Amino acid sequence: MVQRLAQLWLGLLLVMLASACANDPPPAPPAPVAGASETVRSSYVLAPGDRLRITVFSEDRLSGEFGVTTTGQISFPLIGNLDVAGKTLADVQSMIRTRLADGYVNDPRVTAEFVTFRPFFVLGEVARPGQFPYADGLTLRQAIASAGGFTYRAKRDRVFIQLPGDTKEYTVDLEAESNRLVKPGEIIRVGERFF
The missing domain is CATH 3.10.560.10 (Outer membrane lipoprotein wza domain like)
Structure with missing residues (x-):
C-alpha cells in the first residue's frame, strides 16, 4: 500500500513538472544595454499613462502638461484631440507644429518632454x-x-x-x-x- 502511494505521488509530481516545463514561455528578447536610457527615450512610443510637458515658445496659454488618455490622445488647446499613442516625442512635436502653423500661430516653435512615464x-x-x-x-x-x-x-x-x-x-x-x-x-x- 505504501509503495503504491509512493508511486502515485511520484507520478503526480512528474506530471506537474512536465506541465510546468511545457508551459514555460520562450526566452526573452535581448535586453536593453545598461546606460542606454537616452536611446530608449528617443525611440520610446507614447501610450496611455504617459504625461508630457509641451512648450510652445512665446505662447504661454498653449504650453503645459498633458496626460495621454486611455484612448491614446491628448487634448491640446486650439487644435483639439490629437492621437499620440504609438508616436515618439519628435512625432508629437512635429504634429503640433504643423497643426498650429495651419492658421493659429505664425512659425510655432514646439518642444515636448516627458514628465512621467x-x-x-x-x-x-x-x-x-x-x-x-x-x-x-x-x-x-x-x-x-x-x-x-x-x-x-x-x-x-x-x-x-x-x-x-x-x-x-x-x-x-x-x-x-x-x-x-x-x-x-x-x-x-x-x-x-x-x-
Whole structure:
C-alpha cells in the first residue's frame, strides 16, 4: 500500500513538472544595454499613462502638461484631440507644429518632454504586488525590490516579463540579467517554486 502511494505521488509530481516545463514561455528578447536610457527615450512610443510637458515658445496659454488618455490622445488647446499613442516625442512635436502653423500661430516653435512615464507592474510572489511609478534607469532587481522583494515561495532564479503591447510572457534568467533595464508599462511576474 505504501509503495503504491509512493508511486502515485511520484507520478503526480512528474506530471506537474512536465506541465510546468511545457508551459514555460520562450526566452526573452535581448535586453536593453545598461546606460542606454537616452536611446530608449528617443525611440520610446507614447501610450496611455504617459504625461508630457509641451512648450510652445512665446505662447504661454498653449504650453503645459498633458496626460495621454486611455484612448491614446491628448487634448491640446486650439487644435483639439490629437492621437499620440504609438508616436515618439519628435512625432508629437512635429504634429503640433504643423497643426498650429495651419492658421493659429505664425512659425510655432514646439518642444515636448516627458514628465512621467506610464507605470510598470510587479505581480506574483512578491510582498506587495501592484503598479509602481517608473524611474529612468530602473533595473529588474530594483523593480522587484520596489514591490517589497520576494516572498518565501518565490522562484528566485527567473521571472516572466510581458512587454508593453505584447500578449506573450518571456522568461528572463534573473541571475544573468538582474541589471536588465525595465521599460515603462512592462509586467513582471515572479513565479512560485514547487519545493
